[in-house]
Amino acid sequence: MASNAIEYINHHLTFWNSDPSPARGFWSLHVDTFSVSLFLAFVFAGVFAMVARRASLENPGKLQLFVESIIELVDTQVKEIFHAKSKVIAPLALTIFCWIFLMNAMDMLPVDLLPNLAQWIGHTFFGLEPHHIYFRSVPSADVNATFAMSLSVFLCIIGFSIKAKGLGGWGKELLTAPFHTHNPIGAIILAPLNFIFQLVELAAKPISLSLRLFGNLYAGELIFILIALLPWGAQWILGAPWAIFHILIITLQAFVFMMLTIVYLSLAVEAH
Amino acid sequence: MEFNVTLLGQAITFAILVWFTMKFVWPPLTNMMEERAKRIADGLAAAERGKQDLEAAEKRVADELRKAKQQAMEIITAAEKRASQIVDEAKDNASTEGARIVADAKGQIDQEVMRAKEALREQVAQLAVIGAEKILRKEIDAAKHADLLSSIKAEF
Numbered sequence: 141m142a143s144n145a146i147e148y149i150n151h152h153l154t155f156w157n158s159d160p161s162p163a164r165g166f167w168s169l170h171v172d173t174f175s176v177s178l179f180l181a182f183v184f185a186g187v188f189a190m191v192a193r194r195a196s197l198e199n200p201g202k203l204q205l206f207v208e209s210i211i212e213l214v215d216t217q218v219k220e221i222f223h224a225k226s227k228v229i230a231p232l233a234l235t236i237f238c239w240i241f242l243m244n245a246m247d248m249l250p251v252d253l254l255p256n257l258a259q260w261i262g263h264t265f266f267g268l269e270p271h272h273i274y275f276r277s278v279p280s281a282d283v284n285a286t287f288a289m290s291l292s293v294f295l296c297i298i299g300f301s302i303k304a305k306g307l308g309g310w311g312k313e314l315l316t317a318p319f320h321t322h323n324p325i326g327a328i329i330l331a332p333l334n335f336i337f338q339l340v341e342l343a344a345k346p347i348s349l350s351l352r353l354f355g356n357l358y359a360g361e362l363i364f365i366l367i368a369l370l371p372w373g374a375q376w377i378l379g380a381p382w383a384i385f386h387i388l389i390i391t392l393q394a395f396v397f398m399m400l401t402i403v404y405l406s407l408a409v410e411a412h
Numbered sequence: 413m414e415f416n417v418t419l420l421g422q423a424i425t426f427a428i429l430v431w432f433t434m435k436f437v438w439p440p441l442t443n444m445m446e447e448r449a450k451r452i453a454d455g456l457a458a459a460e461r462g463k464q465d466l467e468a469a470e471k472r473v474a475d476e477l478r479k480a481k482q483q484a485m486e487i488i489t490a491a492e493k494r495a496s497q498i499v500d501e502a503k504d505n506a507s508t509e510g511a512r513i514v515a516d517a518k519g520q521i522d523q524e525v526m527r528a529k530e531a532l533r534e535q536v537a538q539l540a541v542i543g544a545e546k547i548l549r550k551e552i553d554a555a556k557h558a559d560l561l562s563s564i565k566a567e568f
Contacts, residue, residue, distance in 0.1 A: 155414075170418040177422060181429045188437040195444045197451070211441055230442075231434035239429060279422075284415060288422030292430075 145369050152251065152365050154274040155282065156258070170282055172258075177279040180242040188238070210238065217399060222406040224304065229405055232296065236289065237398040243280040244357055244390030248383065251364045253277070280393075281357040283350065290350035293401050297345065297408045304409035314338045345404050349397060356393050360386050539567045 159168035191207045200208065214234045222229055246254075258275035262268040279285040301310045315331040317338065360382075367379045543564050 157416075164416070166416050168416045169421060170416065173418050174421050174425075178425055181425055185429060185432050185437070188433070188441075192437050192440040195441055197444055197448050208441065208445060211438075211445070215442065228430075228434060231438040232430050234438060235426070235430045235433045239426070282418065284418035285422045287415070288419045289426055291419075292423055292426050 148369065149362075149365055151271075151274065152255065153276070153362075155276055156274045160272070170276075170284060172275045172277070173279045173282040173285050176246060176254075176277060177239070177243055177285055180246070180279070181239060184235075184238045184242055210234070214398065218402055221399075221402045222409075224406070224409045226300075226405075226409075228296070229402065233398045233402055236293075236401055237394050240280060240289070240353065240397050241391060241394035243278065243285065244394055246278045247281070247357060247360050247364065247386060247390060249277055251277075251361070251368050276361075278357055278361050280353055281361045283354050286350035286354040287346070289397070290346035290353075293349060293404065294342075294346040296401075297342070297404050300405050300408040345400075349400055353393050353397055356389055360389060539564065543567075 155170040156172040157164060157168050158171055187203075188207060191204050195204060211234065214237060215230060218230045218233055254277040255273075255275040259270040259273045262273040263270045276282065301313075305313065315334050316327065317334060319330045319334055319337075321327055321330060363382055364379070367375055367382060370378065543560065546560065
């Protein structure tokens with residue numbers, strides 16, 4: 141039972157890698173993460189673009205009202221926090237919120253559904269050994285997915301900083317803040333210290349963004365897996381409360397990621 | 413924690429998705445929502461304007477009504493004044509006419525009186541002459557004088 145349980149958990153925590161050999165390097169792909177998130181990207185883009193195309197000014201349908209309420213939510217946050225003019229930030233925030241929410245929502249599917257489906261398809265149609273077929277259905281429980289987004293946001297932060305302050309202005313800020321002095325010798329002494337502080341501050345942003353999301357979703361997934369190890373009659377006792385609580389977490393994490401992105405970008409364009 | 417090319421793939425997907433949202437999702441929807449908000453604001457403003465117009469019209473109607481009433485009152489008082497003036501004039505005319513008629517009548521009466529006096533004086537003169545003739549024709553008789561005198565008296 142114990143070895144079975146460990147095997148079960150390990151199997152569930154292994155990605156479907158394009159290169160199954162253990163000596164794989166950087167150029168291997170998590171097919172499950174990539175395909176599921178791509179599919180969800182199409183869901184988001186498809187639904188929103190369809191609503192945008194058919195948007196009715198006078199007689200909005202229920203789906204349109206739903207989409208509008210999401211846009212309203214994002215727009216309010218962006219307008220409250222981000223005061224400079226930017227065409228990018230609001231769509232960026234909307235994309236982050238919706239895409240992360242959809243990726244997180246994959247956690248609400250039964251833990252065995254997609255892996256078993258993948259195993260069945262692989263075994264039936266491709267004649268593969270079922271035990272060697274892996275499938276993780278929650279893309280945001282993959283550091284690659286979360287870091288991809290947080291590093292994109294990081295690039296946006298740098299881009300926004302340079303655009304708002306100029307390369308020189310930004311560089312000067314890296315050396316003169318947070319410790320500031322008018323004494324030229326003091327400024328030279330403080331410059332490396334400031335630079336180190338600023339680098340840590342900058343690096344902390346993408347790392348905290350992605351690890352927060354990853355940690356929450358990984359833990360959530362793991363607990364669902366552990367619950368799945370219980371006898372089937374008892375699973376609902378823990379499974380139902382955790383699933384209900386998880387509705388909050390998946391929404392909250394998507395919202396937090398979006399909010400922090402807006403905050404970081406607004407900090408990037410505002411002078412210290 | 414295993415980093416591999418999935419990260420790049422995800423980043424590319426993310427970038428394309430953001431670009432797509434920026435191009436085809438955000439602008440049409442926000443424009444439409446803004447337009448709707450504007451239309452609602454316009455509608456409310458129009459309703460407000462209509463209400464104000466109605467109020468102004470009601471005020472004007474009340475004003476006109478008040479003015480008309482005032483004018484009517486003025487006309488009535490003027491007419492009353494004119495009527496009393498006409499009555500006064502008629503009274504004045506009547507009294508002057510009456511006075512004139514009375515004065516005329518008095519004049520005529522005076523003339524008549526004068527004429528009668530004249531006639532009487534002539535008759536008295538004739539009678540005196542006749543009396544004198546009679547006296548002269550007869551002698552003076554006391555008894556007869558008395559008769560004569562009484563007849564003269566009667567003639568007067």
